[in-house]
Amino acid sequence: MAAEQAAQKPQERLSAWLAGDMAAVNLLIRDRMASEHAPRIPEVTAHLIEAGGKRLRPLLTLAAARLCGYDGPFHVHLAATVEFIHTATLLHDDVVDESSQRRGRPTANLLWDNKSSVLVGDYLFARSFQLMTETGNMRVLAILSNASAVIAEGEVLQLTAAQDLRTDESVYLKVVRGKTAALFSAATEVGGVIAGASAEQVKALYEYGDALGIAFQIVDDLLDYGGTDAVIGKNTGDDFRERKLTLPVIKAVAVATAEERAFWERVIEKGDQRDGDLDRARAIMAGHGTMEAARQDALMWAAKARTALDHLPAHELRDMLADLADYVVERIS
């Protein structure tokens, strides 16, 4: 039994432990994504929400709350809130990135249109604020509304930093905090706050979510250059085509030879991309070891996440969260 359990992925163990709570979250999500007047809304959201998303963010909220001894009803509202915010940002991201595939299926903007994606995203944002308001807890409202602002700010920053070779690792970190880590850290932090955890524990939960989110996003960016369509359900090379400055590219630009620099200027700044350019980008990064260097950064953030958990009570869920931090980076090794 122990060996069998160890063979399970940490996220599956979290899902199993929190199965009852997660069932309540799924019920609430299904209830609140409905719309009496506009049937287009549940059509679009069902496409996304039932597409087998990993529900990672709501699991983080539920785990944080339970780990801190919460036994009230509102961690379910907060978990659904976090999933709604996430789904809304996915809908808007697909419009912004002009994506055609998400989780191995056509995106909503392709199946319906950009208009529906924008407006249904807005609807889910509004629903998420309704849900969090129902908790009656001003502190979680402040945390989640701040996180929403950081997310939007990070997305705008990514938009203006794309195609700009001057983008450095500090800008990258701000973008990553916005697009991923802000919601991870808010998800864990509100779990602690609703449970009435101590200031030190709440801070530790924030730091865990922040570091986990950064590790997660670095790995996602690496997979975009190294994964396969089948594995990640997303077109490899998307970031390259969208001329995004992700960590392995930023590191490669920093040490580029004159010839390599000319290559990056052509494909990223000018957007003049030809057959074989993606392979050449991979070869240049391999030559400088920047994929491996980015993986080391991800490992460092994962270790930071694990360390933050030391401030939390000993608990099965704490061990699963620690394993999750390691697992996030193992995806690429």
Added chain:
Amino acid sequence: MAAEQAAQKPQERLSAWLAGDMAAVNLLIRDRMASEHAPRIPEVTAHLIEAGGKRLRPLLTLAAARLCGYDGPFHVHLAATVEFIHTATLLHDDVVDESSQRRGRPTANLLWDNKSSVLVGDYLFARSFQLMTETGNMRVLAILSNASAVIAEGEVLQLTAAQDLRTDESVYLKVVRGKTAALFSAATEVGGVIAGASAEQVKALYEYGDALGIAFQIVDDLLDYGGTDAVIGKNTGDDFRERKLTLPVIKAVAVATAEERAFWERVIEKGDQRDGDLDRARAIMAGHGTMEAARQDALMWAAKARTALDHLPAHELRDMLADLADYVVERIS
């Protein structure tokens, strides 16, 4: 002096009476629309917010609060919240409608791109939730988050109702409540709530805002068929080109001859629009008097708004709000 004052438009009298409060609102808006990390954000918002918008919604909040005797600081936060929600919906509307002009200037989606409009809109939504959270008042949070959901739902409904000749007046009313009246009524209602007004007064403020918003939108829809570019700073005929079923069209479709029905099917359902079709649409509506019938509906809503004010204390601001209800419809006569 009395004659001079009477000659001023009601909104100008509200602006003058509330000048001190409005200055505080403008300062707060300027402060909160900034972004340390992403300069694109204030560029886009300044373009919209400083474009001489009428600031009608924040004036409604300030007037409602003052009229109910409020002397705290938070009506300013709520007024800024309402303007941020409004500006965010304008940014997203322009993407959805593919508009090229707003308030007589090129739209943000044309000056920058759709991506910036989507993401900066999201940023303003998030900022609006931060602002309302700062009031610490759970009831205003519930009212404004509900209004946001109704707004988004109304926009989706409008999207699916467009091009559909079965759209009737009851669907139109839902769309109009979503796109306009929900924010008007939330604006006035939260003004009363923050002032600690009685349940009866809060209900009256809600009803005033709701009826004013419906009258306002009916008039806006009429102007789209009858105004001039110079007067309304918007391209006349936009609704026709976007195949929207607005009130005068819905009334004309309901009484159409077989030949007229074929015309509406071609231009609205099939979207096959040719030179002279907009003029023909106007002629058909004039023939059935549906523009005038819609104007009568607007007058009825304006009267309803005025009547709701009877439940509120006698006050100079109350008189201005009453005059505003009449003025909104006078725009087209």
